Amino acid sequence: MSKGLPKRSEDYSLWYNELVKKADLAENSPVRGCMVIKPYGYSIWEKMQAEIDRMFKETGHTNAYFPLFIPKSYLSKEADHVEGFAKECAVVTHYRLKNDENGNGVVVDPEAKLEEELIVRPTSETVIWSTYKNWVQSYRDLPILVNQWANVVRWEMRTRLFLRTAEFLWQEGHTAHATRQEAIDESVQMMNVYAQFAEDFMALPVVKGIKSESERFAGALETYCIEALMQDGKALQAGTSHFLGQNFAKAFDVKFATKEGGLEYVWGTSWGVSTRLMGALIMAHSDDQGLVLPPRLAPIQVVIVPIYKGEEQLEMIRHKVNEITASLRAKGISVKFDDRDTHKPGFKFAEWELKGVPVRFAMGPRDLENNTLEIARRDTGTKESFDLKDDIALKVEGLLEDIQNNIYQNALKFREENTTPVDSYEAFKKVLEEQGGFVSAHWDGTAETEERIKEETKATIRCIPLDMKEEEGNCVYSGKPSKGRVLFAKAY
Secondary structure, three states, rough: OOOHHOOOOOOEEEEEHHHHHHOEEEEEHHHHHOEEHHHHHHHHHHHHHHHHHHHHHHHOEEOOOOOOOEEEHHHHHOHHHHHHHHOEEEEEEEEEEEEOOOOOOEEOOOOHEEEEEEEOOOOOHHHHHHHHEEEEEEHHHHHHHHHHEEEEEOOOOOOOOOOOEEEEEEEEEEEEEEHHHHHHHHHHHHHHHHHHHHHHOOOOOEEEOOOOOHHHOOOOEEEEEEEOOOOOOOOEEEEEEEEOOOOHHHOOOOOOOOOOOOEEEEEEEEEEEOHHHHHHHHHOOEEEEEEOOOOOOOOOOOEEEEEOOHHHHHHHHHHHHHHHHHHHOOOOEEEEOOOOOOOOOOHHHHHHHHHOOOOEEEHHHHHHHOEEEEEEOOOOOOOOEEEEEOHHHHHHHHHHHHHHHHHHHHHHHHHHHHHEEOOOOOHHHHHHOOOEEEEEEEEEOOOHHHHHHHHHHOOOEEEEOOOOOOOEEOOOOOOOOEEEEEEOHHHH
């Protein structure tokens, strides 16, 4: 097949957009700014969802579901929260349509105006905390450890498939606790869950840290995050976990009777990852030939392509493939036998390479005679011949683990090579323009300096790393004293 992908080095943005479409992951929908996630793309998201959901449940969380619509008055109750989301909200003002009297289709019925407008969920803190007021009376009702899988709407004007769309899929955890420390521990725990998922399943190395005050979630006292570096040198926020303090409990009057007989506001957290992870997966690993998928998230881990002439040869190959497929599936390895007679082997090789299948087998009559099999790795492009007298399932199991680790190590090496410490503003700007990546620099801790750097370079503080070493220095911009380096980068 003709892939027609642009080269990353020539136009990274176009390469990304074309890859998402040509690999059958997603496409633009008739509604501006929204997307259709196609079956192959959704199957990757499902694998992500299943693993993350398992990790949530292992840490004691359960799933629930809350309304899509939020009364406008709810957003007014927490000032920072409404300020943070006001410009992104989609608002429902009427509840009925009617036929136009002039025969021009349907129109909004002016008589069906809502008494109070409804906001299409941009995030669910307000509606969930209004519910928690009914659930919490005593310390015995705490903690509440709830997650929901849902869609949200944020009225983005400049959109890109998976990375930034008006509607996207995500999970959002919302927990309530008896003490400040419990809530902080929960926030940190969930950041660590996200980091473990990113590294163990997405093969994506991440930096764990906290956001600067100006980058925090609206209504949070602290935002913990994981930050990843994409191949074009831009950073991507891969997940966030927020310590909300008592802000939402006070806004919605959620109190509990303590063991000592007092009455206190509960402490809250919220945390989430979204289909933006799909964008991270694509941009961190893929190449000019197409997707490179980590085996643990690949919908198809092994594809087998027969090379034959006539139905008789195909049936001989099919018989052997059935044996191989059974042994692989017994180990939980997903396999596809591509026996379509509408495409030639060369087309199939290119298609599955584009779709990022980690391992490809090619089998023809000569392979049957020699009892061998050609195995190709997607991550390196290398091929080797395998003796079918040996345990192929064991071989492939080890190969998939090696591919998973190799993809991670490649991404880690890239991040290390593109994390640059600088000590002057001139060096700071030069690295951003000529190399990109993470810039490790001293910052004086003020929002004013942060904003000026952003205005002049488009770089933001991605995070203050949790493992930041105490290091006396001077801010690269203001020259004022600094106690450690933070990570700057241009970002998605």
